């Protein structure tokens with residue numbers, strides 16, 4: 001059981017942070033919140049630094065030294081509170097109802113940060129003195145607006161630095177209270193195809209002579225994918241890394257049934273070839289392409305017979321390791337040109353989030369699974385990859401980190417929505433899990449250190465010459 005003073009202290013710290021409306025979309029109170037976060041980390045024994053970002057500053061906190069390097073990533077910025085009238089209590093006040101805390105940022109991501117911080121304090125009370133591993137805590141102030149400075153910041157601030165693992169800013173808990181260990185994210189790219197075929201809309205009688213931009217866009221779009229969801233762009237799958245056996249084994253046992261997914265989402269048209277046996281593997285490992293929306297021409301009431309002058313279609317791709325979104329853009333352009341759609345303009349809205357995936361056999365994941373199981377008293381789900389995306393690749397590319405997401409974002413947390421909340425019991429469990437993880441890092445580092453020492457005595461890797 002967590003001593004109650006820890007929960008009280010964590011609640012008060014969370015209350016203080018929630019009170020600061022650090023909305024990055026409005027550039028509001030970011031410096032104030034960064035300083036509040038910094039003060040907490042200074043009091044917890046870290047060397048700290050506040051570093052400029054494009055919109056909001058980063059807080060960097062460091063401590064310890066040793067053969068193991070761990071980075072914890074969080075963010076202190078939040079989404080706007082809109083629509084404000086739908087909140088049952090003021091968005092920037094921590095309120096307690098029915099075993100939950102409510103307020104903007106209690107889950108995403110101030111609650112995650114404070115649960116880890118309290119875990120750290122708990123660990124340090126038991127283990128003061130020199131920390132046997134290198135620990136870097138990075139708290140972003142621009143996550144909710146896509147972390148525009150993160151990649152450059154990591155490159156400049158941590159130029160020659162390598163870390164073994166990066167504990168991602170959040171993790172999930174399913175509707176039955178089972179913690180999910182996230183081992184990766186898909187990358188994402190969002191594009192738009194535009195086509196113009198006339199100066200202005202034409203009378204539809206001229207459709208006997210002139211082509212139609214929506215027709216061309218429909219044809220171009222239809223050429224990109226088949227009914228099973230397979231993307232038909234030449235070379236699209238060339239870079240796809242075959243999932244490792246451990247990941248395939250994990251994905252072969254879905255933590256929920258296909259039917260429950262259908263029920264929960266209300267999805268009614270399943271792709272050809274997708275069934276109970278392979279839906280979860282597809283969610284984890286398959287790239288996909290989606291049409292987000294068509295626009296152009298007349299879509300109002302009644303009929304209007306017209307050949308539109310222009311139209312557009314928005315499309316997104318979720319890509320998997322080692323597909324590079326920028327490269328997929330080039331393949332898409334080549335595909336359109338090859339099929340005679342040179343006149344279709346390709347606008348790239350986002351092609352910056354690359355996919356990442358750690359091995360589900362990674363020691364951190366094994367440790368996390370054991371610790372979460374103990375404190376949540378439930379089986380733990382290891383998920384090879386989120387079907388969604390996060391800006392995690394700079395940590396992998398720049399720092400060489402394996403990414404792992406563990407945290408307390410539960411099924412009904414209402415992230416980015418009114419009445420964002422966390423379940424207090426889970427927050428408490430996560431404090432204990434964090435303390436146990438820090439303990440485990442220290443033990444691992446001590447083990448690595450003694451291995452290095454014994455190698456010093458026997459230079460041939462422990463074998464007496």
Ligand SMILES: [Zn+2]
Pocket residue numbers: 079108144415416
């Ligand atoms: Zn968020």
